[in-house]
Amino acid sequence: MPDSLVIIPTFNEMENIEKMIRKVFSLPVSFQILVIDDGSPDGTAAIVKHLCTEFKDRLFLEERAGKMGLGTAYIHGFKWAVQRGYDYIFEMDADFSHNPEDLVRLREACVKGADLAVGSRYVKGGEINNWPMDRKLMSYFASLYVRSILWIGILDPTAGFKCYRRRVLEAINLDRMKFVGYAFQIEMKYATRRLGFKVVEVPITFTDRREGQSKMSSGIFKEALLGVIQMRFKKVN
8 A cells, every 4th residue: 555645635726636636646656645625616626536537546535515724624634644544644735836746855854764844945945936025024934933932943834845754643632733724834843843753844945826826814824823822832632
C-alpha cells in the first residue's frame, strides 16, 4: 500500500482540480490523493468523481454538505488518513499556489527525520511570487506577530503546505483544534511543537493563484489575530 496521502480541500476549484490531480500522479513518488469538497456549486466534486474511475484506488473523494471551513476539512482528512495507516500525510491547496513538485521534497524531509515538514516562504531560499507588496507585508508581519507571542520557532507559522508523520496526528487531540481558517495552520504547528516533535522548514516558492477565487477574508484574518492569544493558554492533548 502506498504510504503517502495528499489531502486537498476544495470549494469551487473546477478550473484547477483536474490539472492538480494529474500533476500529482505524474510525480516520481507514488502519492494518493484525498479531495474533501464542501459542496462546491461549480461542480468540482463531479470532476473528481469522474477522475476516480480513471485513478481507482489512488484518488478518493469525501463530500460534505456545505462550506464548513479549512480546519474542519483537514481534521476530517487527518482522521481518514490515520485510520487507513498512511505514514506521510500532506496538506496542499488545489490552486497551484503550492507547487506539487515540492511534495517530494517535503516527504524526503520527513523520511530523513522530521516529524513535520513545512513548505516555508521565509527560510533561506523561500520566495513569494505574484503578491502585491501590501499582502507580502501583511503576511510577513503576521508571522512575526505569531512568533513573538507563541515562541513557536517556525519562520512561516501560517504556511499551509506541509507533511506530517502519522505519529504527530495520532498524538494531537484533533477534537481540541478549534479554529477553521488560517489560525488552524498556526494551531497545528503550535501543538506539534508543544508535544516535542521535530519541525523542519523546507524552502518553497509560493505563487498566488492564477485561476479561481481566493478564499481569504477579513474574518479569517481576524480569527488568526485573536486566536494566537487564545492558543497560548490552551491544552493540545
